[in-house]
Amino acid sequence: MDWALIESWKEMGVPLHVALRGIERAFDSYESKPRRRSVKSLLYCQEEVEAQFAEWQEAQVGAAEQKNGERILQEQSDDSHLPFSRAAILEHMERARVALLQICEERKKRRKDDLCDALSRAVSRLEELEKDFKRAARPDAEKLEDALTSLEEILDEALLKSLSSRELKAARAEAEEQLQPYQSRMERTVFEQTLENLVLKRLRDTHGLPRLSLFYL
Template sequence: MENYFNYFAEIEEHFQKRRGTGLLLSTLDWALIETWKDAGIPLEAALRGIDAAFERYEARPSRTRKVNSLAYCAQEVFATAEDMKEAAVGTARDKPTDAGTVRGFQPAEIAAFLRKNAEALAAAKLPQGTGLSAQAIALETARTLRDLANKIAESKSLPRLEDLERRLTVMEEKLFAALLAVTPDDEVLSVRTEADRELAPYRRKMPAAQIGQLQKQYVHKRLLERYGLPRLSLFYM
């Protein structure tokens, strides 16, 4: 994906620019960007979709209410992605950009990021469920991150960032599953209710599959915030 590691930042900046005033993205907005990333929606499609949504909004005779969520643009983003996909059929695909060249990452920078997350995980105080310890999984993840950081620092060369990103994603998903299992049901229900409430105005604008993924991402982010845990993805460097 073009501008792989700028995906979040560019979408945030573009949305704020089109809105005209600074607006911090909500948990729902960040979760939505993650669903776009996971669905393989190109950055260009996301930016074009945001433009199309605002052009439609600006064409309305009455604009007393501002666009306060990125979710307002979701339908146009999906439509734009589909249009681009259809237009690309039968054409040669460009050679994918090496993710390691996009932001000019340095081995020391990645190693420091991994060590920082390892320290946060090792210091976290997590609940323990019957037969399952989120604390143990966090400590195991911290050890793995330290090992990865040491190997990268010693080699003084960039690893394959796509492979590293996949591994970090697997570790984060494992940690999330543990948190979901040990968090009291009423707390999880409260977060899901919160997600449903925020999603309510936009349900008709998004496919059911995307709604389900967005709910999952929302709960994921809230639980990590609840326990003060870092995001492991290189997107958060």
């Protein structure tokens, strides 16, 4: 269920660097106290990630008050603030762009619809984002993540509109069956959101749509 937890962090607005810091600290704590059982899920890190997020939110408020009216000078050509190396992020975007382009070209051979248009626009936008990120003196990973998430939402919407009601019902039925053992332990709203996320995941996988968010790098 790690994917569902990642989705929930994204929906909460947890910045990528905060999630990574929480995961790192959770594992540091685990390694400092050897146990017989190994960690097999990100659920082990959930409490620490959410605690780090709460601290980050408080720090943001304090920083905003302190920096009121001040101009912040940032070092040029500094990638140390990035959650992953610039090369890894660029490779991730290129890989996603190539995959989307291939899906687009294959689909155009059979039909040309709104999903084709969305795929084509996403490929063009990804190419722009790659160029901007590559030449930026101090690239902004959070801004990039927002752009990638917006692209994913556009693709998800176009994908759903392109499918028949029969395919949607089948995907939902399979997702409900998979989640059924967990339903009694989840709040209704959480269950419904997790179900929708799982349906989308199944449909993306079926149609080969790659994840764009840096959370999946």
